[in-house]
Amino acid sequence: MKGTHTPTNEWCMAFELSLQDEALHWYRQLPRKTKRTWKLLSDAFIKYYCSKFTESAKARYYSAKREDKEHVCDYLNRLNGYARNAGVQFENGGREAKDHVDHFLDTCDDRGLEERLCHARVKDIHDLEEMINDILRS
Template sequence: MREIAALNDSNPTPRIEMASHRPLDRIKPLSGSRNKSENSMQWLRTFVYEMTGTHTEADKRCIPFELSLREGAIHWFRQLPKKMKRTWKLLSNAFIRYYCSQFTQTALSRSYSVKRERSEHLCDYLNRLNGYARNARLQFEKGGRDAKESTCSSSW
């Protein structure tokens, strides 16, 4: 660990800070596979810890967060509404809801139970529904049975 000396304007006594945070490029990217082998909550805790160490404002964490996503996780992120992508509190809550709280549900059952939020724009809802379907590997293009059942069971 290296030591950084800094002067405080109101107090002329030097202050020592211990820099104990790894660089952000050392955070393992999240693939978004949504299985128990990739511990999403632990990944988020590590990300928040590293961002806290950089003294980055909360909403400015959204860009490095996006850059840390791969594969299914980046698809999930891209379907989020713009406001959610720019507001850390909304983004982190959406991440927890999607990646951390539903290990017991299969991707297929999640796609069947998806509901449109009250203030959610229809296009945003359909993009989100499409993301769930992609994760569940439903065949919407050919109009298969799964696609029909998923569409009919969704709440408009």
């Protein structure tokens, strides 16, 4: 949009309207400030979609780790996006769903959360999300 007279932060709305499917899901989990600030939004997009372009989607999924100061729910959303891109069938239960939950617990770097959830029966990622939200509220 270089060369337009539109203020850069107004580009964010046009960017959002151009998204669909997984990209729109990625966008919706971003913090409000990131969605409204072009520099933050473009940096987040590049980081998520371009920084590891040499890796396959499966490699990106299996090498994912929670970043410093990344909220556990934000990490779960990011990991879910990586899983979708890698073709991991985690949303409807089954073996891959359980493996996805285990992968999240192994990589979330929150031992307290891991200890509270490791013995829970979690059939899919939606159960895990509900349990995490309950723990964070208490």
